[in-house]
Amino acid sequence: MRNWKEMAETQPAIVKMLTNSVTKGRLAHAYLFSGGRGTGKKAVASLLAKSYFCEQKTGSEPCQSCKECQRIDSGNHPDLHEISADGTTIKVEQIRQLKKEFSLRGMESHKKFYIVNEADKMTDAAANSLLKVLEEPDGEAVAVLITSHIQRILKTILSRAQVLSFAPLPVDKLVHQLVTIHTINEKDALTASRLTSDMEEALQLCQNDWIAQARNKVIQLIDDLTLRPRYVFITLQEEWIPFFKEKTDVQIGIDLLMLWYRDVIRVQVEQTDQIVYIDQEDKLQDQALKLSQMKLGHNLQAVMDAKRRLDANTAPQLLMEQLLLRLQEG
Structure with missing residues (x-):
């Protein structure tokens, strides 16, 4: 209240x-x-x-x-x-x-x-x-x-x-309050702060470790795209879709994918102090070496297009399948 x-x-x-x-x-x-x-x-x-x-x-x-x-x-x-x-x-x-x-x-x-x-x-x-x-x-x-x-x-x-x-709450202030006042761990606080500027909404995302589980689903999907591309659609069916059930959940999942690729770009330009997936720096470093800026730009555009299509009421499962196909290109 x-x-x-x-x-x-x-x-x-x-x-x-x-x-x-x-x-x-x-x-x-x-x-x-x-x-x-x-x-x-x-x-x-x-x-x-x-x-x-x-x-x-x-x-x-x-x-x-x-x-x-x-x-x-x-x-x-x-x-x-x-x-x-x-x-x-x-x-x-x-x-x-x-x-x-x-x-x-x-x-x-x-x-x-x-x-x-x-x-x-x-x-x-x-x-x-x-x-x-x-x-x-x-x-x-x-x-x-x-x-x-x-x-x-x-x-x-x-x-x-x-x-x-309405101005957004500064990220550092939101993270500090989440960590010091509400005892949220830093990696979850950082992630929530990139998804919302509102303290109550950030706390709701962190409730029952939801944001931690969501991060893990994204990392698993990225791992499969990179290391086990033949299994990525199985992961989508068995892990992603059952977890990101509602449209708002799917939006957050797509936002988390976008944050991942932005982190890879931050590593490429030596801005590691600004990355969100702070516990995944080794994987981010590896992708920063292997992915060209053109490929990263293609991936980010694919994710942003998927987000727009979700707003246009495209079926989430079809949308994610098409997104994964685009991410596998090139």
Whole structure:
């Protein structure tokens, strides 16, 4: 349960601006929260909703225990509406429903709060429909659009929302806190810090040694690609697919593959102090000697293409099989 003081440790400028607006009763009608994964955008949006509805807040700080705060935590507040992608996109029908909600008075507080997750996934029709809502705000309402890809947002929407850019928590600070405060071992802390900038998400990745097991699956796959190429598809079927079950897990697996090849490049350019797989330096050194920069570039491009195709809803097993074929080329 996050509060503004905690959020200020990682996003001080944004927290100061929002809390001042809450205290003065001057919240904008629309915000765009932009920043990388794990920078706290969703947590700030939820906390802002609490500050907006809580009737027992102290200054800008919600009480966290009243009916309004508890219903936001449980996800069933009648005047808080959240939109997420339906499949791979946010469709115009979803925005039309949102417009309908905008036209209605709040059920209890006469106020409404809206969160649009992954706003960059709106279709053109949906984005244009939302634009009309932002141009003509009706009643007392706040809309928060969340994105990790601000370049995909219509400029007309950007011009009608207050854009807040979330900075990532510095890697060294995140690693230090994971190791010293939460007693996570350094190799797992380093790996988690490259996957997210958010402390809570990093801790979740490290829970029950999940990130350690994920690293081992990636290392095993790399070993098979390098030393036992005939067995790599068996490893994929027996080890990788059963472990990386959900789409979010597959995304992390692909990110870990990308980190591996970036580590090989770091070894080639003598930046070994920046490698993530700190316990695998001998293997990284070996690959750095054997792989040309052209081949490494090909491998990284293959991994990045796979990540984009996963976002486009390609079946994970087919995607991984095709990725392995590309990694074996040349």
